[in-house]
Amino acid sequence: MEMKRKGMKNRVLFQQEFEIQGGDFVNAGESSCKIRNTLREIGINSDIIRRIAIAAYEAEMNVVMYAQHGTMKINVYQDNILLIIDDKGPGIENIELAMKPGFSTATEEMREMGFGAGMGLPNIKKNSDVFQITSKVGQGTSLEIKILLNGKNG
Amino acid sequence: MAEQTYFHSIKVDKAKCIGCVTCMKVCPTKAIRVREQKAHINYERCIDCGECLRACPHSAIIPLTTLLSDLNRFKFKIALPSPVLYTQFGQQSMPSEILTVLKEIGFDHVYDEALVCEMMSVATEEYLDENRSPRPIISSICPVVVRLVQRLFPSLCGNILPLEPPREIAAKNLRSETAKQEELKAEEIGIIHITPCSAKMVSINHPESMAKSHLDGAISIREIYNKVMMKLKQEAGLLMMQTQTRISGVGIGWAFEGGEIRGLKYSNTVSVSGLLDTIRILEDVESGRLRNIEYLECLVCPDGCIGGPLTVENRFVAKSNVLRLLRHFGGKRRVNTELVQKLYKENFFSFAWAVEPKSFPPLDADRGVAIEKLKMKEELVGKLPGTDCGVCGAPDCQTLAEDIVRGEAKPEDCIYISRNESQGEKKWRKAR
Secondary structure, eight states, rough: OOOOOGGGGGGGOOOEEEETTTOOSSSHHHHHHHHHHHHTTTTOHHHHHHHHHHHHHHHHHHHHHOSEEEEEEEESSSSEEEEEEEEESSSOOOOHHHSSOOOOOOOOOHHHTTOOHHHHHHHHHHHSSSEEEEETHHHHHHHHEEEEETTTTT | OOGGGGGGGEEETTTTTTOSSSSHHOOTTTOOEEEETTEEEEEOOOOOOOOHHHHTTTTOOOEOBBBBGGGGOSSSSEEOOOOOGGGGTTTOOOOOHHHHHHHHOOSSSEHHHHHHHHHHHHHHHHHHHHHHOSSSSSSSSHHHHHHHHHHHHHHGGGGGBOOOEEEEHHHHHHHHHHHHHHTOOOOOEEEEESSSSHHHHHHHHHHHHSSSSSOOEEEEEEHHHHHHHHHHHHHHTHHHOOOEEEEOHHHHHSSSTTHHTTSSSSSEEEEEEEEHHHHHHHHHHHHTTTOOEEEEEEETTTSSSSGGGGSSSOOHHHHHHHHHHHHOOOOOOOOOOOHHHHHHHTTSBSSSSSOOOOOOSSSSSSSSHHHHHHHHHHHHHHHOOOOOOOTSSSSSSHHHHHHHHTSSSSSSSSHHHHHHHTTOOOOHHHHO
């Protein structure tokens, strides 16, 4: 599902993959935390790290809340960072509706835990430069979140 | 590892240090290494939290605060005690008595910082009302929190409340007033904070939001404790008659966690104390989890400033003492709100400049090289035992791996590796 890339500029410089367990609220957020530390070590600008951290956290929480299992992959390229989140979950029936701020299918329990404000996907989109979502009902959902690195410090 | 003690508040006493790794293990920024049986602090990474000072079993970590004997260089000395001081001398001593005693141990004038805390509540509300984003706004009271954000959460620098803390505001006001009243030059006046922690010393010697602090030093509660205690005992009863200082109940509440948010009109505020919990909540803020919170009060000492490493009374008794004082003085604001709003508009409370990120350096300045080093580091981590024993002189295996790729340590520093090597197992090193 990954976007096709050509030439040296699009070579993956660094890749990390994390498993996300559905329903595991205890360890939720760990993958996004690790991603943040990794990006710091390779000198990515703190504002970009914040955008990635927010997008990664929201995406991770969606997997934890709705799916049985998922993976989060981070690819670092010369001029951008790509986050790919694939899950085995219920899928999204109406993506357009799901992207609407405030729309949520979260259960009462989840809302009590402070989740399910319906801002997850809109927030991911807000923090990414390119955002793609594909979903099949009964199979799962895939997100591709691209954040551009501008210049040397990006 | 150049030691630049001039703007740090903690020093290793090399004569007392036996290289036991206790301090290295508790350091939240992994700033300590043990080399040749002595602890070394990397001051680039140190945030002056004082965890090492608390943990050291050999009293080999020394706080570098102002001494009473340093005061002689000033013609006129003003004590500006943290409200924590009022909680240190048992149930019988009232703040006004403690302030009076300070005048008998070498100060010419005293001022209740708690009064300014009330002003800060009003100023903070003004700021929150005027600036609707970002959220949450993070308190700038604790100098360690400011430094923690700069180094570990640089993207949150814009969330720090850009108003100076009460101790600075009080000192700013006191200097101009006193110079007028006593007909003194500004530099003849010494304004000294009485502090529960050494971190204030750093914010005085090396402020992050202005060129020069309004304070001239910080004396630890420990330094003056015996003298104050003695006078309180000798003059019990007499003191009450002499003093009529105005004391603020709201401000006294700032001595422990939640003081700041209790004084605010908002209900969606959060307070956190303790270093690990502060780090955890800042991680949540960085993930965008707490956007619905208006104000976040973080204090890195357990239970807030009453848990400071340079206090004497244990923090549970201190807390009981604060609660008693709160009941006595009441929690009502008595400050002139309109005056504070006017001062706020004149930027009287504002930072001179915004707090800048000070991220730790990446593994390499060149991103390509940094990525190579990161891969090397991950490979190394897989080969290290993962026991985090600290014998190599780094706090854990991850950090040793990082030191190795930065060229600051060798794989053989790990005893597991050097032992295996001596048995002829040099395979993995050759593979590198």
